[in-house]
Amino acid sequence: MALDKQAETAKRQFKVVGTRPNRPDGIDKVTGRARFGADAVAPGMLTGRVLRSPHAHARIVKIDASRAAALSGVKAVVTRADFPEPPAHVADVLDNCMAGAKALYDGHAVAAVAAVSPAVARRALKLIEVEYEVLAHVTDVDEAMQPGAPVLHEGRTDETVPEGFSGNVISRCEFGHGDIEAGLAKADRVVERSFRTAATHQGYIEPHACLAQMGPDGQADLWCCTQGHYMVRNTCAAILGMEVGQLRVTASEIGGGFGGKTTVFLEPVALMLSKKAGRPVKMVMSREEVLRASGPTASTSIDVRIGMTKDGRITAGDAVLRYQGGAYPGSPVGMGSMSAFAPYDLENVRTVGFDVVSNRPKQAAYRAPGAPMAAFAVESVIDELAKSLGLDPLDVRIRNAAVEGTKSSYGPTYPAIGAKATFEAAKAHPHWSAPLGENQGRGVACGFWFNFGGDTCVTLNVNLDGTVSVSEGNPDIGGSRASMSMMAAEELGIPYEQVRTIIADTGSLGQNEVTDGSRVTFAVGLATIEAARQAIRVMCARAAKIWGIDEDAVVWEDGAAKPAGPNAGQFPPMSLAEIAAVASNTGGPIAGHCEVNAEGAGVSFATHIVDTEVDPETGAVKILRYTVIQDAGKAVHPDYVEGQFQGGAVQGIGWALNEEYIYGEDGRLQNPGFLDYRVPVASDLPMIDTVILEIPNPGHPYGVRGVGETSIVPPLAAVANAVSAAAGVRLTDLPMSPPKVQAAIQAARG
Amino acid sequence: MSQIHVTTKINGDETEFLCEPEDTLLDVLRDRLGLTGAKEGCGTGDCGACSVTVDDRLVCSCLMLGAEAEGREIATIEGMADGEVLHPLQRKFIEHAALQCGICTPGILVAAKSLLENNPDPSEEEARYWLAGNLCRCTGYDKIIRAVMDAAAEMRGEIANDPDDSLRRAS
Numbered sequence: 001m002a003l004d005k006q007a008e009t010a011k012r013q014f015k016v017v018g019t020r021p022n023r024p025d026g027i028d029k030v031t032g033r034a035r036f037g038a039d040a041v042a043p044g045m046l047t048g049r050v051l052r053s054p055h056a057h058a059r060i061v062k063i064d065a066s067r068a069a070a071l072s073g074v075k076a077v078v079t080r081a082d083f084p085e086p087p088a089h090v091a092d093v094l095d096n097c098m099a100g101a102k103a104l105y106d107g108h109a110v111a112a113v114a115a116v117s118p119a120v121a122r123r124a125l126k127l128i129e130v131e132y133e134v135l136a137h138v139t140d141v142d143e144a145m146q147p148g149a150p151v152l153h154e155g156r157t158d159e160t161v162p163e164g165f166s167g168n169v170i171s172r173c174e175f176g177h178g179d180i181e182a183g184l185a186k187a188d189r190v191v192e193r194s195f196r197t198a199a200t201h202q203g204y205i206e207p208h209a210c211l212a213q214m215g216p217d218g219q220a221d222l223w224c225c226t227q228g229h230y231m232v233r234n235t236c237a238a239i240l241g242m243e244v245g246q247l248r249v250t251a252s253e254i255g256g257g258f259g260g261k262t263t264v265f266l267e268p269v270a271l272m273l274s275k276k277a278g279r280p281v282k283m284v285m286s287r288e289e290v291l292r293a294s295g296p297t298a299s300t301s302i303d304v305r306i307g308m309t310k311d312g313r314i315t316a317g318d319a320v321l322r323y324q325g326g327a328y329p330g331s332p333v334g335m336g337s338m339s340a341f342a343p344y345d346l347e348n349v350r351t352v353g354f355d356v357v358s359n360r361p362k363q364a365a366y367r368a369p370g371a372p373m374a375a376f377a378v379e380s381v382i383d384e385l386a387k388s389l390g391l392d393p394l395d396v397r398i399r400n401a402a403v404e405g406t407k408s409s410y411g412p413t414y415p416a417i418g419a420k421a422t423f424e425a426a427k428a429h430p431h432w433s434a435p436l437g438e439n440q441g442r443g444v445a446c447g448f449w450f451n452f453g454g455d456t457c458v459t460l461n462v463n464l465d466g467t468v469s470v471s472e473g474n475p476d477i478g479g480s481r482a483s484m485s486m487m488a489a490e491e492l493g494i495p496y497e498q499v500r501t502i503i504a505d506t507g508s509l510g511q512n513e514v515t516d517g518s519r520v521t522f523a524v525g526l527a528t529i530e531a532a533r534q535a536i537r538v539m540c541a542r543a544a545k546i547w548g549i550d551e552d553a554v555v556w557e558d559g560a561a562k563p564a565g566p567n568a569g570q571f572p573p574m575s576l577a578e579i580a581a582v583a584s585n586t587g588g589p590i591a592g593h594c595e596v597n598a599e600g601a602g603v604s605f606a607t608h609i610v611d612t613e614v615d616p617e618t619g620a621v622k623i624l625r626y627t628v629i630q631d632a633g634k635a636v637h638p639d640y641v642e643g644q645f646q647g648g649a650v651q652g653i654g655w656a657l658n659e660e661y662i663y664g665e666d667g668r669l670q671n672p673g674f675l676d677y678r679v680p681v682a683s684d685l686p687m688i689d690t691v692i693l694e695i696p697n698p699g700h701p702y703g704v705r706g707v708g709e710t711s712i713v714p715p716l717a718a719v720a721n722a723v724s725a726a727a728g729v730r731l732t733d734l735p736m737s738p739p740k741v742q743a744a745i746q747a748a749r750g
Numbered sequence: 751m752s753q754i755h756v757t758t759k760i761n762g763d764e765t766e767f768l769c770e771p772e773d774t775l776l777d778v779l780r781d782r783l784g785l786t787g788a789k790e791g792c793g794t795g796d797c798g799a800c801s802v803t804v805d806d807r808l809v810c811s812c813l814m815l816g817a818e819a820e821g822r823e824i825a826t827i828e829g830m831a832d833g834e835v836l837h838p839l840q841r842k843f844i845e846h847a848a849l850q851c852g853i854c855t856p857g858i859l860v861a862a863k864s865l866l867e868n869n870p871d872p873s874e875e876e877a878r879y880w881l882a883g884n885l886c887r888c889t890g891y892d893k894i895i896r897a898v899m900d901a902a903a904e905m906r907g908e909i910a911n912d913p914d915d916s917l918r919r920a921s
């Protein structure tokens with residue numbers, strides 16, 4: 001859809017947008033009142049618990065739950081046999097929530113119980129007897145691709161995959177243009193390297209939790225922490241064979257997601273338990289369950305070849321990306337392949353991606369899914385080329401930057417974009433020229449993310465006293481309610497404090513896409529602005545009616561209707577509150593709404609600079625200084641834009657240095673807890689400096705671009721480039737844990 | 751299995767409860783007393799989301815048994831504000847946007863309050879090390895540390911409470 005007068009964007013003087021008001025849910029969250037997934041209770045509530053496979057790969061021969069069902073206090077037992085045959089589009093989702101013929105990874109759900117207390121539920125799980133036939137397993141991406149590897153699913157390979165791979169290779173994709181070999185032939189130097197990245201977890205602090213209640217009439221209510229309660233409703237209804245309208249889902253406050261809460265794990269099971277028990281069932285994952293059996297990201301193996309001339313022009317870029325996405329098809333290798341070279345204007349570019357399954361939990365989205373690993377590989381090679389040719393890595397990037405009109409490496413031609421602006425801002429930033437000490441190194445890297453829009457509904461009600469209520473359907477994961485209230489206030493010309501935004505349940509609005517793809521401030525913002533414009537049209541019409549003039553002769557300025565044209569000055573302006581107060585007499589309640597499939601989410605770019613110090617004896621890496629430069633299009637609430645920059649950067653630092661899924665020979669996860677799966681803590685880090693660039697997105701009335709994801713794309717490469725500079729040896733294997741860094745230094749010293 | 755009767759003080763109020771011998775203090779607070787401000791992020795002492803103080807000592811309530819609360823004084827996030835008046839840390843967290851999702855916030859506030867009671871004038875590094883047991887996955891800690899340092903300064907009386915702080919920072 002196209003909103004009118006979008007071009008006005010750039011020059012507009014904002015009153016509310018761009019300020020930093022307090023968020024509306026702030027007090028609830030600092031006082032402990034906010035209700036998250038695990039904070040809900042219902043009368044007569046039971047506790048649900050899941051029995052999980054201890055095997056990485058096993059045929060489920062038999063499940064005998066009779067002793068569990070007979071235990072006093074157990075009200076329901078559920079296995080796969082309780083679920084109807086699912087429609088194809090949710091078959092894998094159901095199989096992941098409750099295993100069918102085979103358990104495909106350590107932690108895969110095989111049965112569940114609902115009982116009167118957690119203690120009884122725990123005892124009941126021990127009484128369920130599962131007979132497994134243990135099968136050979138594979139958890140490494142390169143091994144999983146080899147002919148002869150244990151195959152998870154027979155017959156899932158599609159026609160894009162050439163001969164010579166195991167049945168775990170599901171599909172192959174290819175992007176690019178030009179002639180790679182001809183391009184490489186023109187290069188003064190070609191660097192070819194292989195990279196590996198470990199699987200990481202989003203690491204949201206709130207484990208998955210839900211409270212389900214299904215009645216004998218088939219109507220159900222579900223409360224859960226999710227990035228998309230409409231997705232939960234549609235998926236659960238399909239899995240349970242329900243009509244969508246019979247299931248109402250309410251999103252709790254959500255304690256982090258980063259992509260990991262864009263699918264279902266417990267919810268269909270809780271609904272089935274509740275259906276069988278006839279009572280509400282609450283389920284909460286333990287941290288161990290979160291790590292073993294929710295949706296971490298892919299581990300990868302990537303080869304990159306890039307050619308460059310002496311003066312820094314890239315002549316060709318070529319990459320092969322292999323992503324294992326766990327037990328079911330759908331790793332983010334496509335987005336990795338599309339984004340790998342996206343910041344650059346290249347004549348010859350090609351990426352080939354392989355989607356691979358292995359005996360690990362099915363990956364879920366993780367902030368810019370697929371892109372950080374690809375950027376790690378490509379940005380490392382560009383760094384190496386620049387340094388080996390004696391060029392400034394930022395000059396090289398400026399030289400090759402994609403600009404408006406560039407045909408991107410993945411197909412589309414770019415409109416106005418901020419790639420070059422972030423490079424130039426990085427070059428000009430004092431951080432880039434600050435002195436470094438011994439064993440210290442500086443790294444820089446760029447990142448790209450597509451950003452998304454999608455189905456969105458917003459309703460804006462003008463209340464009798466002139467306050468405004470906005471209902472939207474996207475869980476607020478980092479302050480988005482504030483941004484919606486700000487955009488509504490901006491458009492209506494009223495103070496921010498007069499607008500309150502809530503997240504409506506699935507019965508109250510039409511379909512909304514998940515809070516993902518950095519879409520909320522863009523798409524929900526766009527719909528909020530349009531809903532406000534619609535309400536303004538209604539209010540102008542009401543004023544015209546009161547004044548007895550033509551509707552077209554009324555304009556909206558500074559929160560009030562004013563007569564215009566020949567009637568200008570004839571009547572005093574009527575404020576929103578004054579119009580609202582008499583709405584009942586002028587035609588009834590006043591509202592605006594917008595239902596849209598939002599298009600035009602502008603792509604975004606970021607450049608990160610980082611200084612590290614490496615201890616050559618231990619291989620330990622310290623982050624000394626970090627600067628994020630990113631294009632936000634228009635920062636609606638700069639505090640929360642900075643927060644997204646900082647949070648993404650730090651997650652990327654964790655990915656680069658500490659975080660890693662470690663599987664043993666037995667195919668079991670060795671580190672399912674925050675002690676051994678170590679995310680960055682406050683003492684690991686310096687302040688994270690931010691620079692917000694604003695290159696307006698032509699697709700949004702205020703120029704907004706999504707900002708949530710791009711910030712995790714550059715850090716893997718930026719940190720690797722910095723560590724490589726400090727250590728004097730190129731690091732190509734993430735995470736760069738102390739033993740790996742130390743070994744690389746030793747090997748380089750010979 | 752017989753339940754244990756416990757008499758304790760929570761946020762200044764005399765409180766009695768019955769609990770199972772294996773119930774953690776966190777289980778008791780959340781499931782028996784309805785004090786869900788403390789969160790369970792891990793249950794193993796690694797995330798700090800369950801932080802409370804027991805006789806003014808900062809503890810992970812997931813690592814302490816409910817029965818051990820007998821005769822103690824427990825303080826949780828629910829007792830941090832004085833009625834309608836927020837504690838300076840709470841106010842500064844909102845003003846500095848020191849929370850995104852907010853799940854870590856109660857634990858971090860309890861821990862930060864404990865820091866400032868022990869050390870009213872911490873260096874940034876001291877604040878970072880004190881809070882190293884509280885994971886936040888959203889913010890990268892930058893705004894959290896700023897909020898703590900700013901609250902500490904205000905509580906020491908170094909900076910007058912400035913209601914226009916957020917506006918000033920916007921310009």
Ligand code: FES
Pocket residue numbers: 789790791792793794795796797798799800801810811812813
């Ligand atoms: S829940 Fe107690 S430390 Fe994580």
Ligand code: FES
Pocket residue numbers: 205255256848849850851852853854855885886887888889
């Ligand atoms: S604000 Fe989300 S974990 Fe800290």
